[in-house]
Amino acid sequence: MVAILTRLFGAANLEVAEDAVQETLLQAMETWKADGPPANPAAWLFSVARNKAIDVIRRQRHSVRFDFSDGDRILLASEYTLAATVESLWSETSIEDDMLGMMFACCHPALGEESQMALVLKTLCGFSTAEIAQAFLTSEDTVSKRLFRAKEFFRRERIRPGLPPDGELKERLGMVIHSIYLLFNEGYHSSQGHPVRDEFIGEALSLGKLLADNPNTSDPRVYALMALMCFHAARSGSRLTAGGDLVLLPDQDRAAWDHRLIREGAAYLDRGSSGEAMTAYHLEAAIAWEHCKAGSFAATDWVRILHYYQWLCRISPGPMADLNRIIVVMQTSGPGAALRELDSLAGREDLRKLTLYHALLGEIHAGLGNADLARAGYETAAGLTRSDAERKVLRDKADRLGT
């Protein structure tokens, strides 16, 4: 609903839209408490919100912040056309289109990734400022400032929600996809606090589906992202014990994976293979697919996965891709070969800051029987990670080395 109202008011007036929705919900609570809910609550909410929108526009008529000269909004300034214009904007657009348009506004290239995600969560997923702050383990104040600056930017630049022009669509879509990918990763490998955040995973999946279902935005990258997210989401439940501890891949109960989601992911991967471009999303999805279809950890096709990681390192180089590739080398060629590969990267400063680097070092030395070096690796990694569950796993591994 915020998305529709924002189209009406302009992204510059996000707060006005949010206030109108807030007022609508308050009125609903009061009315429904007294009279019981209406037969069609959604229709009731929309008609109240439409009237609220008209009230808000009347109140804002003399506000300098409300730009009535912009496009069709001049028609909102006249009583001859206000009600009819609101009515037609309301009925001609589908909610999906408005959400899509809003998504592109939220992922505007001039905004930082953190602001983009905060805006997406706030306007499209209905998170409160407090919930966003909690999700990113930061203060409400920081999130408010981030949102405020983004809204100022919308106001200054007169950003309107909507699909970008054809010439920019492909590139801008890339940013929207990336933002959904980050949101999903934040849920799946939460860097902080709780190791798996189902609410992020669910929101990322439904935003991705919105892109995949729309002919303007369905693109091989979107399908690959959907496949990747389905494959990971299918396994997310098995990654935690009832007590909240992480379960590593070799120990997961594969029968408990969500096979319906895996099938859905496979169908997306199929549709995503139609394009010519091979993107990092495709490769990550292909890797996840290999894990999903393997009957056991031992039966995994590591050679094929290694091939995908080598490819990934070429098109999307980075320390995480390298480390993941070396983890697979350990499966295909043993810890000695993995250590040689890791040593060849040892000059890279960025690696030493990563938890995974030290954990992998621990793993390799454990495989080679070097208990002291292995323990040092695990301990360094445990000191670096901000996730309690990861720390516990690493400490357990160090403890099991014996002396």
Add this chain to the structure above:
Amino acid sequence: MKEYMFLFRGPSHEPMEVLKTPERWQAHMQKWAAWMGELSRQGKLVSAQPLERDSGWQVRKNAKPATDGPYIEGKDMIVGGYLLCKAESYEEAASIARGCPSLEDFPNALVEVRVVQEMKL
């Protein structure tokens, strides 16, 4: 390009008499949205507002305002609203005005077209 003001005039009760049903009312307002929407798309619309038909004051120096308006001129004609738009000439302004929904739906309506005067010091 000059600014022209349209004054929508007509018998005070005509809209009520013609637009008796909600459907007719809605259809009439849709015509306003279409007509003004087209003007807006051409970048010619400046502003427009309807005026209440059952109130209006007249203020004069040295007298209490007369508050029983609006004031009828000629045959029961009142100003029911205005629209400011941009046009090249009276001819263009008049052809725009001819599309006004009031002329279409109210037999006795008329649009008075006036050009904004450029004042010199």
